[in-house]
Amino acid sequence: MSAGVWALVLTLSVVWGGAFFFVGVAVTELPPLTIVLLRVGLAALTLHLVLRLTGQSLPASPAIWLTFFGMGLLNNAIPFSLLVWGQTHIASGLAAILNATTPLFGVIVAGTLLADERATWPKVAGVAIGFAGAMVMIGIGALEGVGADLFAQLACLGAALSYAFAGAFGRRFKRLGVTPLQTATGQVTASSLLLLPFPLFFERPWTLPPPSLETWLAVLALAILATAFAYILYFRILAAAGATNLLLVTFLVPVTAILLGSLILGERLSVEHFAGMALIALGLAAIDGRPLRWARSRRNRRSQPTDHDQL
Template identity: 65%
Template sequence: MSSSVQPTMNARDWALLIGLSIVWGGSFLFVGIAVKELPPFTIVALRVSIAAIALIGVLRVMGVGLPRDRKVWAAFFGMGVLNNVIPFLLIVWGQGHIASGLASILNATTPLFTVIVAHFLTSDERLTGRRLGGVVLGFIGVAVMIGGAALQALNANVLAQIAVLGAALSYAFASVFGRRFKAMGVQPIATATGQLTASSILLLPLALFADRPWTLPMPHMSTCLAILGLALVSSAFAYILFFRLLASAGATNTGLVTFLIPVSAILFGVLFLGEVLSTKQVLGMALIGSGLLVMDGRVLRALARLSGARPVPRENG
């Protein structure tokens, strides 16, 4: 089965990308509630393990079994390490030393890393001027939206900043690594289930060792509901969308979700927390939208046709 992808996303791909950004953006609400009572490793372990259990149940209802092939399971563990274990641990440690706003900016470098990694490790997602320009424009939009106050902390803790950048790089490798599941013939829901199951096997012992959760007081109902939302909505459902989008749109296009997550997180704050949308946030969202349009290319080609100028050529990756 071919694992090649189309460089330009169609309407379904854009819908998946926006949906993924919404469910991952909503995770900020859930985490913000959970961290008041639970330590980070416990939150992460509960997130992946509950999500894995839920998806295993879904697979049974659908009558779909997890693959038994050792090569597929080796890939599940590789994806779990690259997409969950390494980035989750690095971000948790890094955010203990730097502000969340700065961490958001550093994490938004994921599409930049993905463009470079995909260029060298794939044959159909080559680095192009339009693609790089769109990613840089989107990154500037994230920086503007978060604000200059976070940028002033760039020298606060170099190791923590490197840790979050390492997480972004790990996500980039995960996006490219995850493309192999389409070639293996593994369905997106089975890929999501396998990855989360492998991550649970790796993360649960770490949480038991680091946090000793049996010594913690019983959390309130709001915390329990937040964990369920984080696991079922922002993990189980999110990874089904992620692997479906990855299979059709490729690593570079899927990585664009990192730009949209801060947008959805801010909008959730406006809708549910009474926060006010500032001018810099509106400007940042406009820059992010412009970057996405540049990468997509169809608007530029339409404008060129209307103006009578030479059409903007389609790029093959």
């Protein structure tokens, strides 16, 4: 990936780093499906406004809208619902570790379905090292709850698998000639329509006590920053770098979340944090491939005989 794409990946990791926190605030007063509907619905309104301001419009092609609905199902409706429901039963740290399996699933799914993203040993090794780094950084203690709420943990793993399929499925938007902004808007619009009946039927949010200002601010941040803005970045990265590279952002989410906590909240960094960051950096370097190619090139230059040796 180019330096520009890596910058987009880093920015997306910062934006998504706050999503677990925002969800953690919202679930104290709102039920899961209502949070998900508010998240995608408000994001859709935001993106439609951005479309209008930039002079763009959504395509009318039925084939493209069918793809919007497929992407909305795989990338929003299924994983958002599973993750939010899972976080009502397990700690956010364990949910983050389970979410960090997304690139592992991504390598398998993309390697199976996409001819130009076949799994290679450096890529598999890099993903494994990155996952180990995420576990070290978040803390092995987060695994203490493993097995206690099995269905909630399976829900988080199901969300990671759904994200992996979404990354592979979303590659088709580039062939359809749809811009990242149009794709992001179409996806959250479709997912809003898909999700609308469920909270209305199962949770009846109009019967709940009015949420606090803190909860509303968390929902707005979740919708505008972690969804609307995030998916514009998401589809730009997907078009430029492919499904496997896109999903690497999951490894960087705990890094940016912990660094932001240190810079903004004054939280202290431990040895485990630095060790986790080092492992994640090593995993990303293995997947990117350039450091390994540089090392091989340097070794080959050293092994080549000089004119003096030939004489």
